[in-house]
Amino acid sequence: MSEENKGYMLRIVTPERIFYEGEVEMVEMNTTEGQIGVLPGHIPLTVIVKPGILLITEAEGVKEAALHSGFAEILPDRMTILAEIVEWPAEIDLDRAEAALHRAQERLANRDSQTDLARAETALQRAIARIEVLK
C-alpha cells in the first residue's frame, strides 16, 4: 500500500445498472465461506456471494442492501462486486418477501425426494436477507 489509507473504492455493478460506486471504509457480506468483512489492504481474493445483507461503511455512515447472488473481486485498494441481484431497502417489497419466506419454509418442511433442496434453501436465504434489511 502506498499510504496509510482509510478507505478503498467499491464498485457494485449489475447487468442492468451500476448499483454503487464510491469510497468506503469497510464492506461486510455473506459468502459461500461465511460472513466476511473487508477492510482496506486486503489480499487479492475472489469470493462467491451467498444471499445476505451487504453493509457498506462509508465515512458518513452505514448503508444497507440485500445482496443475493454474484461474486466479488477484492484487491488491496479496490473491490468490485459483480452482482446479479442486489437491492436497496427501498426497492424491496416486504409482502412479497414474506410470502416467499413462507413458501420456502413450507417446501422445506414437507420435502420429499422431488424437492429441489438447494433451490428452496436459496429462496429461503433470499427472503430472510430481504426481510432483515428492512428491519
Added chain:
Amino acid sequence: MASMRDIKRRRSSIQSTQQITKAMKLVSTVKLQRARAGAERSKSYFSCMYDTMNSILARVGHVEHKYLMPGRTGKKAVILITSNRGLAGGYNNNVAKLITRHETWKKEELLIYAIGNKGRDILARSGYEIKEELPEVMEQPAYADAMYLTQRLLESFENGEISEIYLAYTAFKNTVSHIPTLVKLLPVEQEEGAGQGQEKENAGDEAPMNFEPGDEEALDLIIPKYVASLIYGGLVEALASENGARMQAMDNATNNAEELIDDLGLLYNRARQGSITQELTEIIAGASAIQ
C-alpha cells in the same frame, strides 16, 4: 399514358405509405436510443466479468474441468437472436446466414435455440431443428431470461446432449453499423483468453488472486454466470441493432417514397397538360368544322 386519375390514386397511396414509414422511423429512433442506453449501462458489468474470467482462467491453467474440455461428442447448440418483427432490412437474414452459410456446420448436428420469431421462421423453413423458442424475450430482455436459458443449456451440456454452445447475434457498433457475430460460449476457449488475462494481471497488481472456495468450485459457479452475462449482452446489443437496422430501413423507404412521389408528380402534370391540349385541339377542330 396512364390516366390522370390513376396517377393521382397511385400518388396518394404512396404518400400514405410514406407517412407510415416516417412514423416507424421515428418510433425506432426512440427505441434505439433507449436500447442503446441499456446496452451502455450493462457494458461495465460485462467488461468486469470478462476480465475476472480471464484472470481466473490464467490462474488455473489447464484444468480438467467439465466446462473447459473440448472434443466431446454431441450436437452443437446455437442460440440465435433475431427480432420478432420484420421491416428491418437485412437484419434477420444476415444473422441467419451465419448459420445457414457456415462452412463446416451441417444441418443435422445443430440444435437451434431461437430467440425471436424471424430467425426461427427462416431456419425452420430450411429444415433446421428448433430445440426451443423464446420469442417473448425480445420484447424486453431481462437478465432473468438469460439466466433461465443458461440453466437449460448447461443441463443439456452436462448430460451430453450438446457438446458446444454458440451464440449468433448482431453486435452493435454504432447507429449505422451492425455486425452479425458468432461467438463460442462453451467450452470456454482457454489459450487466447488466458494469455490476455495474464498480461493484464501482471500490469495491474503483483499479488496473485486467491479464490475462496477453491479454483474448480469457483469455476463451477462463475462459468454459468459468465455464459449468462454473454447471452444477456447479446440480447441487449441485438435489440439496439434491430432498432438501428429498422431505423435505416425505414429511412431508405421514406426517401424512396419521396422520389416516387416526385416522379409521379411530373407524370401527373404531363398527363394534365396532355389532356388540356387534347381538349383544345378538339374544340378548335369542332369550331372550324362549324364555320
